Amino acid sequence: MTARITQPTVSPPVLQMRSITKRFPGVLANDRVDLDLYAGEVLALLGENGAGKSTLMNILAGLYRPDAGEILIQGRPAEIHAPRDAAAFGIGMVHQNFMLVPTMTVAQNIVLGIADLAFVPDLGAIETRIRELSDRYGLKVDPRAYIWQLGVGEQQRVEILKLIYRGADIVILDEPTAVLTPQEAQDLGRILAVMQAEGKSIVFITHKMAEVIAFSDRVCVLRQGRVVATKRTADTNPRELARLMVGREVLFRLDKRPAQPGDPVLTLEAVHANNDKGLPALRDVSLQARQGEILGIAGVAGNGQQELAEVVTGLRPIKRGKLLINQRDLTHCTSLEAIHAGVSHIPADRVGMGSVGDMPVADNIVMKAYRMPPLARQGVLNRRRILDFARALIDVFQIATPTPQTHVKFLSGGNIQKTILAREIDACTDLLVAVYPSRGLDVGATEAVRRRLLEQRDEGRAVLLVSEDLDELRTVADRIAVLYEGRVMGVVNAEEADVETLGLMMAGASDPVIGDAAADPGTEGGRTQ
Amino acid sequence: MIDTLALLTSILTITLRAGASLIYGAIGETYTERSGILNLGVEGMMLMGAVTAFATAYYSGSVWLGLLVAMGVGATLAALHAFLTVTMRANQVVSGLSITLFGTGLASFLGERLGPASNNFNLVGMVGPRFSPIEIPGLSEIPVLGAFFKQDLLTYALFLLVPLAWAYLYKTRNGLNLRAVGESPQTADAMGIDVIRTRYRYTIVGGMLVGLGGAHLSLAYAPGWSENITGGRGWIVIALVIFAMWNPARAVLGAVLFGGINAVQFRLQAGGATTIPSAYLNMLPYLVTIAVLIAMTWWEALSHRIGAPAALGTPYTREDK
Numbered sequence: 001m002t003a004r005i006t007q008p009t010v011s012p013p014v015l016q017m018r019s020i021t022k023r024f025p026g027v028l029a030n031d032r033v034d035l036d037l038y039a040g041e042v043l044a045l046l047g048e049n050g051a052g053k054s055t056l057m058n059i060l061a062g063l064y065r066p067d068a069g070e071i072l073i074q075g076r077p078a079e080i081h082a083p084r085d086a087a088a089f090g091i092g093m094v095h096q097n098f099m100l101v102p103t104m105t106v107a108q109n110i111v112l113g114i115a116d117l118a119f120v121p122d123l124g125a126i127e128t129r130i131r132e133l134s135d136r137y138g139l140k141v142d143p144r145a146y147i148w149q150l151g152v153g154e155q156q157r158v159e160i161l162k163l164i165y166r167g168a169d170i171v172i173l174d175e176p177t178a179v180l181t182p183q184e185a186q187d188l189g190r191i192l193a194v195m196q197a198e199g200k201s202i203v204f205i206t207h208k209m210a211e212v213i214a215f216s217d218r219v220c221v222l223r224q225g226r227v228v229a230t231k232r233t234a235d236t237n238p239r240e241l242a243r244l245m246v247g248r249e250v251l252f253r254l255d256k257r258p259a260q261p262g263d264p265v266l267t268l269e270a271v272h273a274n275n276d277k278g279l280p281a282l283r284d285v286s287l288q289a290r291q292g293e294i295l296g297i298a299g300v301a302g303n304g305q306q307e308l309a310e311v312v313t314g315l316r317p318i319k320r321g322k323l324l325i326n327q328r329d330l331t332h333c334t335s336l337e338a339i340h341a342g343v344s345h346i347p348a349d350r351v352g353m354g355s356v357g358d359m360p361v362a363d364n365i366v367m368k369a370y371r372m373p374p375l376a377r378q379g380v381l382n383r384r385r386i387l388d389f390a391r392a393l394i395d396v397f398q399i400a401t402p403t404p405q406t407h408v409k410f411l412s413g414g415n416i417q418k419t420i421l422a423r424e425i426d427a428c429t430d431l432l433v434a435v436y437p438s439r440g441l442d443v444g445a446t447e448a449v450r451r452r453l454l455e456q457r458d459e460g461r462a463v464l465l466v467s468e469d470l471d472e473l474r475t476v477a478d479r480i481a482v483l484y485e486g487r488v489m490g491v492v493n494a495e496e497a498d499v500e501t502l503g504l505m506m507a508g509a510s511d512p513v514i515g516d517a518a519a520d521p522g523t524e525g526g527r528t529q
Numbered sequence: 530m531i532d533t534l535a536l537l538t539s540i541l542t543i544t545l546r547a548g549a550s551l552i553y554g555a556i557g558e559t560y561t562e563r564s565g566i567l568n569l570g571v572e573g574m575m576l577m578g579a580v581t582a583f584a585t586a587y588y589s590g591s592v593w594l595g596l597l598v599a600m601g602v603g604a605t606l607a608a609l610h611a612f613l614t615v616t617m618r619a620n621q622v623v624s625g626l627s628i629t630l631f632g633t634g635l636a637s638f639l640g641e642r643l644g645p646a647s648n649n650f651n652l653v654g655m656v657g658p659r660f661s662p663i664e665i666p667g668l669s670e671i672p673v674l675g676a677f678f679k680q681d682l683l684t685y686a687l688f689l690l691v692p693l694a695w696a697y698l699y700k701t702r703n704g705l706n707l708r709a710v711g712e713s714p715q716t717a718d719a720m721g722i723d724v725i726r727t728r729y730r731y732t733i734v735g736g737m738l739v740g741l742g743g744a745h746l747s748l749a750y751a752p753g754w755s756e757n758i759t760g761g762r763g764w765i766v767i768a769l770v771i772f773a774m775w776n777p778a779r780a781v782l783g784a785v786l787f788g789g790i791n792a793v794q795f796r797l798q799a800g801g802a803t804t805i806p807s808a809y810l811n812m813l814p815y816l817v818t819i820a821v822l823i824a825m826t827w828w829e830a831l832s833h834r835i836g837a838p839a840a841l842g843t844p845y846t847r848e849d850k
């Protein structure tokens with residue numbers, strides 16, 4: 001991956017944001033931000049969770065009104081009061097949380113809200129046009145499919161097609177790769193290049209340094225709502241960018257002591273389970289995670305990882321096979337029984353499953369501990385104790401929240417994740433199940449999450465880490481099991497695992513290079529044949 | 530044989546007549562709910578539509594003026610609901626129930642005050658202009674199906690309104706926007722659709738249709754005014770919308786089912802051909818509605834169908850997460 005060559009920026013910027021300020025209750029999200037965007041460039045917008053990136057872009061897209069500042073487009077002041085105005089100026093945005101109507105088709109979503117759409121839209125013609133565009137940009141999607149039928153990667157493509165279809169010249173992509181597999185992220189890079197070649201200007205938000213270097217011409221770094229630096233990508237490097245973002249040196253290396261595995265905590269014996277649609281999602285899965293070790297689960301999204309985590313935490317019924325926690329049979333346990341058995345869960349869906357947005361941070365933190373004294377006695381909650389308890393954890397986990405009473409939905413993604421982490425790690429006594437725990441988190445928060453996982457391991461707990469990020473798995477996990485179509489393709493030692501081998505196994509080749517499962521061959525049922 | 534056909538024809542005729550007000554109401558409420566606003570004020574709005582339509586027609590001699598006033602009254606109450614729930618972000622259930630309580634009380638009060646002095650200012654028992662059934666020569670003689678051609682103008686209008694309402698919702702740009710607002714106001718907003726205006730518009734349009742449904746009761750189905758003329762139809766409308774899974778065309782099925790049971794029940798009682806106590810027969814339409822609703826919900830859950838507009842009942846403001 002090499003930086004692109006920047007063309008000399010002689011023409012005036014297509015977009016200028018001048019001294020933009022935006023305040024939310026308790027936070028200054030944007031503080032006199034200046035930002036220029038030139039024709040045909042990719043500008044990476046970088047910053048920690050909560051730095052104000054999405055806020056700034058939402059202002060541009062007309063969703064938020066700035067408290068102060070002005071926006072110039074082609075040098076002329078632009079009044080953007082609503083998304084419709086932004087669209088008229090050729091601004092299009094792919095939002096961090098996708099803006100799609102699940103019950104409608106791809107084509108319907110793409111034309112939704114277009115100002116000059118015919119009263120009776122000719123869907124046939126629209127679909128043809130969508131197919132043309134998707135061929136031209138290599139964005140493969142079926143215009144007739146319903147959104148709810150699509151995976152996140154496909155939904156992403158629909159979002160981008162939407163911008164192209166509407167003829168946006170200024171394209172904003174808010175963390176488009178957070179939910180993509182490495183392969184899909186590569187494809188996105190190619191699409192960006194095509195758009196760029198057509199003269200579109202792109203703002204690209206990401207937490208992944210490699211993408212900044214590979215995709216962007218310039219970088220703008222935000223910290224706590226302010227621009228701290230704007231640089232040519234060619235003139236900088238990941239280390240410097242990370243330092244600018246966080247305001248301190250970031251270690252990209254974790255110090256990981258050798259694992260001291262003890263007794264098995266989690267044992268799965270030939271487990272079968274179905275997915276939500278009633279189709280087999282796990283087939284004959286046998287795995288074991290021991291005290292003091294991190295078992296990584298690799299695989300392309302949708303190959304049973306989600307279901308595996310749910311089976312272990314008592315959220316999904318097991319069709320056949322056995323689940324043992326500390327040698328106790330919990331095959332048909334409820335989630336409460338799993339909790340009592342010492343299992344903690346950091347779910348992939350941190351907003352839907354991991355937290356209650358409309359409840360305060362404090363309540364979210366005690367959501368597991370609240371049953372026990374001193375937080376509650378005879379079923380009556382002690383608010384003061386709860387607040388003290390929450391304050392202590394907010395401190396330890398460095399959750400950035402205006403107050404413990406702030407509703408979780410107002411926190412940035414990274415801080416919502418830290419809130420869940422605080423609750424789950426505090427309650428964890430035996431097994432921690434973490435699903436994509438660093439997805440969408442900035443370098444600092446990612447580092448914090450990984451450090452916490454290792455800490456849990458070193459304190460003698462077993463950790464099941466589901467991740468799509470092979471680098472994460474290789475640095476954090478001790479052993480890595482690869483899932484493909486619900487089967488375990490093999491289990492390899494993390495030190496011996498190289499990306500190619502893992503990649504092959506994720507694509508369905510069973511354990512091509514390395515011998516049989518590491519460590520404990522006696523009980524390990526990693527190989528299926 | 531002839532008798533059976535005649536019986537069927539007459540049952541179907543009554544069925545359609547009894548179902549018309551429900552269809553108006555259900556289409557109106559479907560549109561409102563599709564925008565994400567739950568309006569439980571239907572019962573009150575229907576009663577207000579009925580009483581104002583009849584009073585207006587009684588004094589002016591014009592059923593058309595009566596219709597217009599009923600629609601205006603429905604629209605006004607709906608606008609109040611929209612203001613409370615969309616702008617003030619009040620709880621939709623509370624606001625809707627208040628409108629029903631208010632509308633029911635006010636309608637019954639007006640019924641006792643708007644009548645002529647000769648009748649102690651009471652509207653009950655007065656006879657006014659009405660939409661009478663118009664038999665279409667030839668067509669109305671067809672056995673059974675002839676029932677479709679012995680209806681009043683308001684019921685005939687439904688033959689047009691139902692397909693139009695369906696096509697508008699599923700085939701036009703506006704229908705697309707409306708559905709998007711009810712499913713995901715965030716998305717609709719980001720795509721340049723004015724969520725607030727859409728919710729006002731379809732809450733008010735829904736109110737007009739509900740008012741019209743009320744007018745059908747007092748001007749065509751049971752001409753005149755009587756206390757509780759709706760017999761809980763406002764609530765049936767709300768159930769029908771769920772039954773129809775927010776699809777105006779399917780609402781017709783539900784309305785016909787309810788109207789049909791009503792008609793059969795009516796027949797049985799009138800014919801004296803049964804020993805079942807009338808109280809039970811009166812209950813029948815409501816019991817069947819409940820049973821069907823339970824079955825539907827069960828079936829929906831089983832087949833993972835996505836029923837209600839996802840954002841039904843939730844207020845929206847832009848900068849709120």
Ligand SMILES: Nc1ncnc2c1ncn2[C@@H]1O[C@H](COP(=O)(O)OP(=O)(O)OP(=O)(O)O)[C@@H](O)[C@H]1O
Pocket residue numbers: 024025027028029047048049050051052053054055056096410411412413414440848849850
């Ligand atoms: N609608 C809102 N209401 C209240 N506070 C908000 C709102 N939107 C954002 N904030 C706050 O403003 C700050 C900036 O948030 P923003 O979403 O812009 O961060 P970000 O840089 O996009 O972070 P991330 O990388 O996690 O997406 C955060 O502290 C956040 O909690």
Ligand SMILES: [Mg+2]
Pocket residue numbers: 053054055096174
């Ligand atoms: Mg963001």
